[in-house]
Amino acid sequence: MAASEGLSHRSISMDVFFLEAIVAEAHPLVAGSSVKKVHQPDADTIIFRLWNGRQELCLRINASVGASGLYFTERPWINPETPMRFCQLLRSRLRTLRSMQQLPCERIVCLTFDGQDAATYRLVCELYGRRPNIILCDDNGRIVDALHRREGDVAQQNYLKGAVWSHCEKDQGYSLEEAAACWSTEVKGDSPVEWLKHNVRPMTPLVARELVRLMERGGDPPQILLGFARNWRQRHYVFQIAELDDCPRLCAFEVTGLRLTSAKTFGSASAAADCFFGDYASSGGTGEKSRLLKVGRRALSRVEKRLERLHQDKSRTGEVEELQQRGQLLLANLHRIRKGMHEIEVENFYEQGTRVTIPLDEAISPSQNADRVFTKCKKIRRGYEHVERRLTESTAEKEWLESVLLSLREATTREELAAVAEEMKDFGLLPRNASRPRRREGKGLPKVREGLSPGGFVIQWGSNNRANDYLVKHVCRAFDLWFHVLGQPGCHVVLKNPRQGSGIPEEDILYAASLAAGYSRAASERHAEVMIAEGHAVRKPKGALPGLVQVKSYRTVRVPPHREP
Secondary structure, three states: OOOOOOOOOOOOOOOHHHHHHHHHHHHHHHOOEEEEEEEEEEOOEEEEEEEOOOOEEEEEEEOOOOOOEEEEOOOOOOOOOOOOHHHHHHHHHEEEEEEEEEOOOOOEEEEEEEEHHHOEEEEEEEOOOOOOEEEEEOOOOEEEEEOOOOOOOOOOOOOOOOOEOOOOOOOOOEOHHHHHHHHHHHOOOOOHHHHHHHHEOOOOHHHHHHHHHHHHOOOOHHHHHHHHHHHHHOOOOOEEEEEEOOEEEEEOOOOOOOOOEEEEEEOOHHHHHHHHHHHHOOOOOOHHHHHHHHHHHHHHHHHHHHHHHHHHHHHHOOHHHHHHHHHHHHHHOHHHOOOOOOEEEEEEOOOOOEEEEEEOOOOOOHHHHHHHHHHHHHHHHHHHHHHHHHHHHHHHHHHHHHHHHHHHHHOOOHHHHHHHHHHHHHOOOOOOOOOOOOOOOOOOOOOEEEEEOOOOOEEEEEOOHHHHHHHHHHHOOOOOEEEEEOOOOEOOEEEOOOOOOOOOOHHHHHHHHHHHHHOEOOOOOOOEEEEEEEHHHEEOOOOOOOOOOEEOOOEEEEEOOOOOO
């Protein structure tokens, strides 16, 4: 039920309940782990690559306004050519992560590190408000440096080097149990939602709305508050991404009072957060990748609204048959119609035993009334053909935009990002600099990833739409196998078959299918449905958007997503 601290459409930051779930999940995994590398892909984000003796973990900390959070990530990122100031400092000082703790009822997480020369450092992550920050302090609490250097007044925190970091204690208010005990006496004329938000800790606006909605349905307020307190303290989490009021929410508890749509459940808090911030938050709000994602999402939103209107128009074309029948009934009863009649009731021979009343125009003749009905039928039919064509075009455009967004999120180098930007320019999503000549088609080959199956067969897959097209047109032969996740954007995968028609072991086929799922939007799911087709059944239609193909015949398998290390 936990979501962003405010219900503003501008804020999707992780709330206190979800952050607590993340810390409880992450602390046992990271305690005692060594820091392999520190990355800073943009001005607001720090990523730690940690080794705990069993596996490598990537801990991402977002300190961006309206999109702050902390979680494990499996998504790629692009590093700047030169490490930023704060990143270089962390690389030089931090060696081993000892512990991760959250301040009670606060969106502040403290990471304790061992550093050089047996020094101890504390990394304070303030993941709230309009000024989120990451501060490195020494063992005396003095600030070594901060991600965002800010100088505050007496009432505000000073983030300059040498200042002592301190946390301004807030009025604790009521606990959930105390609120349950005093509900009948304290909550009178005030709005219950506002009272919960301002007097109970921990509390978020969304949780307050959910609890009050359950009360409005007839639930006993003290029991509802105590029940939520019990779920929270016993960590009965249900991690979901859902929409409320057309805004995405990151949920840590099951929601039964409020009406959520498009709910998707995850097995861990980090998996949900990684998917959530990857899909809805730009990379720290800065940089080329963020800008391209914003342009792509805006274009996708326009296409989705257009599709909604077209489906509404298509639903109205169902009256064609009814109008056609009316016209035929008028022709069959012309001898009964006189000019000046405003309607006529006739026997409906399309439905035996029923009669129908047909409105008429009093100013025109009977035959003109019938002609008017048939003319309207023709007009609606032409509109229906136009709507069908527009639906087909808009659906293809939506699929293409979704694949463009996936390519942007998967981009790990500036070259890959530039390739997607070039594709967006070709289709008018980005302006093209008139002073620079357009890139000549065929100059250089698109980047294609390559690996081996367990049986030693070559597997190739694209990094963007143009690479996918290259695979279909120039790499995939008649007896090769082609893979793509079913019904979702993803890369095209080709399993090369050097035996020219001889069978490929099922183990190798399933491995290639799992790669197709892993490099798709279904990468965070436990299992995904993947299409498998022979090369001769896959073709690129003339004029189709990049990355879109036609498949004559295929079979599907259900596999867990997998990505190459």
